[in-house]
Amino acid sequence: MKPITLIQLLIEERRAGRINAELSLLIEVVARACKRIAVATGKGALGGVLGEAGTDNVQGEAQKKLDVISNEILLEANAWGGHLAACASEEMEDPQPIPDAYPKGGHLLLFDPLDGSSNIDVNISVGTIFSVLQRPAEHGENVATEEFLQPGSCQVAAGYVVYGPSTELVLTVGHGTHVFTLDREVGSFLLTERDVRIPESTSEFAVNMSNQRHWEAPMQRYIGDLLAGKDGPRERDFNMRWVGSMVADVHRILTRGGIFSYPLDAKTTSKGGKLRLMYEANPMAFIVEQAGGAASTGRQRMLDVAPTALHQRVPVFLGSKDEVETAVRYHQAD
Incomplete structure (x- = not known):
């Protein structure tokens, strides 16, 4: 049977009443941004993206060029769709509000734009991690940092993308964990494992x-x-x-x-x-x-x-x- 796309699965989740249209759009936008990061990562030295950026992040850690590029890709992609109130990134000290020129949604997005970036120069798999929260019901016009400080049990979605021999998106919206693989020829994430289960015991x-x-x-x-x-x-x-x-x-x-x-x-x-x-x-x-x-x-x-x-x-x-x-x-x- 032909595998379904990420968009099809999100529509299934919406029809089942487990997510709303805004959250569906947010996940689609993050996935599209990660495709761009996958392209940049895949080019490596040919794209001039390896090496140090010459700057430090808020943690005092030296940034790689791809850290900065990935962060900008995610910020730009999520700025204008009307599905977010603000973003927070591991690379920035404070949250990034949605520009006043664009409509604001009811969700908050947190992300590590390029996890494991110290490995990028030696061609080892790296990835993007993201988390989605609902904005608290009682809030002001401007997004306060405190609105992000919710326990992990309040997450409405979370995922990561691993940029390896294949690019894979792992996603949960609170009803199982699913794995999608990027078909580079058609540009779509296709469902390759539904409801993955981790073995309870291990060695x-x-x-x-x-x-x-x-x-x-x-x-x-x-x-x-x-x-x-x-x-x-x-x-x-x-x-x-x-x-x-x-x-x-x-x-x-x-x-x-x-x-x-x-x-x-x-x-x-x-x-x-x-x-x-x-x-x-x-x-x-x-x-x-x-x-x-x-x-x-x-x-x-x-x-x-x-x-x-x-x-x-x-x-x-x-x-x-x-x-x-x-x-x-x-x-x-x-």
Whole structure:
């Protein structure tokens, strides 16, 4: 049977009363913007997009040229359609309101325009992550930063696009997680897996082992027991996989199971963690939970965290349900 397009699935969701026309349009616009990012990423050195931009983002991190390009593509695409009140980006300190010349919608969009961009120069998969919130019912004419500070459980949609050998869009609107593949010849995202499910158990883990000496005691014990293999308390061997691009690591886990961890360590404790709650952890947690997985800070369900700042950071454990629950038990027992 001929696969359906992203637009067709969104129409199905609208007819079922699960999303409205505005949210459908917003997702379509983000998907179109990601096609442009896919083209820029695919050109690599031929497009003059590799290397440093010569600027830092709000996090104090050196920006790649593609960070800046991807951010501008998403801002431009979402400025005029009337489906948004404001955008917030990992690359910008403050939210970007919709220009006064255009109509404003009732949704808020947050995004990491190019996750894993440190890998772009070596031709490793990178991606875009996005999260959609409904604007609170009681609000002023201008969008306040506080309107974005909603727990992840309030998300109405989330997704990511991985720019790899094929370009894939993973999307949830709260009723399962679906995978679309970009048909480059016709320019459409086609549904290639509906209601993907993450295996509950796993023997694979993804973590940056170079930080091991900085981890808290519970994480040291947890990884130590994994590394002990079948001779240790877990009584089976585990494999480690680590790309260094969250989108790529999570996409592998979505496909075949595993656990992704970025725990607290001595270098990030003062900041609250390494990964951003609003741009990375929450959308990925929503996607993973809708695929039957779990997501936690190690001590709390990720989607229950009450945000206190737009660029708040948190520790992250997500993936196969049984393994995430096991990692959490190590931390709660401390």
